[in-house]
Amino acid sequence: MKAVLDRFEGEMAVLLCGDEEVRVDVPKKLLPGEAKEGSWLDIQCNMDAPGEEQQRAKIEGLLSRLKNKKQG
Secondary structure, three states: OEEEEEEEEOOEEEEEEOOOOEEEEEEHHHOOOOOOOOOEEEOOOOOOHHHHHHHHHHHHHHHHHHHHHHHO
């Protein structure tokens, strides 16, 4: 997906994404250092199945520990 860096608002960058120019606020520090107002960016979002599974296991472990504390 393509996005244009519309403007900066403090430490945030306002991106207008896709043909519909959906507004997305992103911390400036996550953008390439040379990005400036009017810059076009290539944005990608990909699924991370192993990362998702790892996060689910982490949450299940935390929930298990909380349940054990309540029972004990």
